[in-house]
Amino acid sequence: MPFPFANTLHGATAVADASRVAVEVSTATVSCSVCGPGASFSPPLKPAEPRIMIVDDEQSNVRLLERLLAHGKCGNVTGITDPREALTCFHELQPDLVLLDLHMPYMDGFALLRALRAATATGEYLPVLMLTGDDDRSVREQALALGANDFVAKPFELSETLLRIRNLLETRRLHLVLGRENRSLEERVAERTRQLQESQFETLRRLAQAAEFRDDDTGQHTQRVGELSARLARVAGLDDDMVEHLRLAAPLHDIGKIGIPDTILLKPGKLSSEEFAVMQRHTTIGASILSDGQSSFIQMAETIALSHHERWDGSGYPNNLAGSDIPLVARVVGIADFFDALTHARPYRGAVPLPAVLELMRSESGRHFDPALLEIFLTELVDMQGLKPV
């Protein structure tokens, strides 16, 4: 037997049988400050309570549901009788559950349900319980297709209505808990990944310094080449990922020097053709050390190690690549490496004066260096005082 409507209960007591819920609460109904005079509002009991929005053009139904939910201690309830105010109220209240009447003037439940679903964030579980006196199966199917989660029939069976509301609120709560746990897990995984990546980078930085230490006991050349390559890549318009990869991968360009004998690596003066042939092998040794890398960073480092001595006119080594066949990152590092190596002293020679280095580099435009990239380097990054401030 259906439960009588609110106008018979307002301020009165109804005693339920075993299948019913007694409603003895006289809800303090006040005008909703959020939604205006068309809404009634039960003040929140505590901030963590679920927020429930009722949209029904019949005030008596809203009052009945408010008292039922207050009796069931289901949460903080806001009732709307004008469906045109519902969407504004929805945005401001961000409810955990919507009880939605189907047949209303101005905007029926289907239209409002469609609008609510469009306003719900992707992946968010917002339960909508439809209130309908309509037994028509097609009506229910249409509501389900639009995203309704459950139905209660009018006139309301109160215990069933309360149970359905609690079920939907519990499902919503579990979704929120799961979402928080997933976000927390993602944050922990991201932090651990960052730590692991930083650890890998540190290992590779120290490896580059170890190789460099043999002919530059400060070990700073590799890091300067990394920074200068990143700056050149940025002014040349490469994207942020490429710039940061270059900053980390460029210092490994001479890692292959590990495999070159000291008698050749540290020989003062000119190398013989046989010695130069051995020296050239630092490119292929470096690429071999870095080969089969799983990360894009190591793969870039391998490319740079192999090709940073190729020349624009095809006279470089080890593969005599020419022009744009030389990977762009290798062309960038080739310029940075050349500039830094000549402007700093080595154990077997002093630093070359800056004007002479710039003149030499200009004369090598289109021969040793990519002319467009060199022009950017010489106009954007260096002048006669040296490197421009960042």
Ligand SMILES: [Fe+2]
């Ligand atoms: Fe090199």
